[in-house]
Amino acid sequence: MTQRSMTRYAAIALFAAIPTAVPADGPSFDCLKAETPVETAICGDPVLSALDREMSTVYSAAMIDKSASDGDAGQALYDSQKTWLAQRDICAKTDAAAPDCLIKSYAAQLAAIAHNSETAYLGQHITSGPITFNCGAENGGFWYLAIRTEPEMMYLSRAGLGSVLTATELDAAGQWAIAFHDAETGRRFRYLDGGAASAYEDGKGAILTCQPTAARKN
Known part of the structure; x- marks a missing residue:
């Protein structure tokens, strides 16, 4: 998930539309267009790719759920995800620790979204x-x-x-x-x-x- 895709899913949720499907393999974004060290790291690791794909599914589902019931809750989730993306990107600054740091970062945020959601099940795959x-x-x-x-x-x-x-x-x-x-x-x-x-x-x-x-x- 990137800042660009997060904004896209936020807009989708606010209009209560069906989210754009993420790729069946690889991360949620096009690796041919990877621009940052963290995007490159995600594209090069199958576990990180799967976690990123799941993040897009979970985040977009939670945004639709929260925005439909409470606009403030949707905004709070958007702000939380934006903060998380900035913290996640710090992992890529230390190359040796990047994969492990990123895996822990994704796992923690996926858990936080699921734990704070009223939706019975947000993920679709993993x-x-x-x-x-x-x-x-x-x-x-x-x-x-x-x-x-x-x-x-x-x-x-x-x-x-x-x-x-x-x-x-x-x-x-x-x-x-x-x-x-x-x-x-x-x-x-x-x-x-x-x-x-x-x-x-x-x-x-x-x-x-x-x-x-x-x-x-x-």
């Missing part, structure tokens, strides 16, 4: 959620957005702290990820009983058993 878990009265809970890239990821938020966890283990048939880890924070997540519960480790020694309480997905 995201679902947010899904919330309760870890007991004394421990509170957390929520996450599932991101089906290769490898699979999730953006997990607990007590106001968000982080991106990457899949580290598959089920016995190798069909879906059951364990995720963030090396930076030490956070770990593991599905239990086929997804009926989870084990959550906060990176500080605490291991919690948590139950899903709600899921907003297709």
Whole structure:
């Protein structure tokens, strides 16, 4: 997603029209017209391309939803996305860290839009959620957005702290990820009983058993 495409989707949403379809492969913009370091980085990475494509879908759907019900909410989302784009572009200033920084930036913003939306499901391809878990009265809970890239990821938020966890283990048939880890924070997540519960480790020694309480997905 670029500043140009963001403005286009904002205009579309304000008129409650159907958003222009994004490409089936590659990012939401034409890589032949990539002009900035961040656009070049996105075009050169299949995971980033998929995340950018999903961002256009999620953002345009949220804009239509919010603008139809509350013009101020639509403007707030537009302002938030504009701020995020500026912060995202800072990632490209450090070439060595750009891909990882961009992936985390996209995951966080996709999760924020989904978490603050009343729409049951905004994405069409690789995201679902947010899904919330309760870890007991004394421990509170957390929520996450599932991101089906290769490898699979999730953006997990607990007590106001968000982080991106990457899949580290598959089920016995190798069909879906059951364990995720963030090396930076030490956070770990593991599905239990086929997804009926989870084990959550906060990176500080605490291991919690948590139950899903709600899921907003297709």
